[in-house]
Amino acid sequence: MINYTDIGINTLLPHECTFLESFMYDEDYMSRPVAFGDEANVYIFERLAIKYRRYAMNLTNEIKAQQLMASVSDNFLPVYAYGENFIVMPWVAGTILEELNPSSDWLKQLASELAPAFVQAGVEPKDLHQGNVIIDYSGKAYVIDLSRYFIYSGTDSKYIPPLHEMEEHVYNSLEA
């Protein structure tokens, strides 16, 4: 069963939807992920990335955090669709930040670009590090892997850190 988000339903093309309905039954395709994470295989289909969990895991938090962040900042990727164990988003052609050996000044700049979005969305980044940032060929940064992010809600909201603290937190995460 596939669920299409508002963005996906307005964005995905018919042949992409057809592909998403059936890719997991294609053994040959499933045996050829383009990337491996600790718990997920990542597949590519034309302009789409499909993050597929190898183990059963509740994806609700990851989907919610990613949609929230994408709604306030274009440094995050919209979720187009999801199934029980996968999430579909745009594929970013680029390089993992870690491989680029960024300077501290560059990281500071990125932290100041990202921090306001976390404050605005009321989301605390967890597991944010250089391995979870992709830089595309125009130099734009995309943050991936939001499964462990903490979403402030209700009475929690008063604990959302102020911008300068968030900026420091983001910088420390990226620099570590």
Ligand SMILES: Nc1ncnc2c1ncn2[C@@H]1O[C@H](COP(=O)(O)OP(=O)(O)OP(=O)(O)O)[C@@H](O)[C@H]1O
């Ligand atoms: N949208 C994307 N575009 C391009 N490459 C991606 C995309 N999403 C993931 N990747 C590639 O797949 C790898 C693993 O993805 P990700 O970091 O989301 O999984 P993970 O570390 O296994 O996640 P988790 O920590 O939630 O188990 C990334 O390092 C990256 O190389």
Ligand SMILES: [Mg+2]
């Ligand atoms: Mg990762």
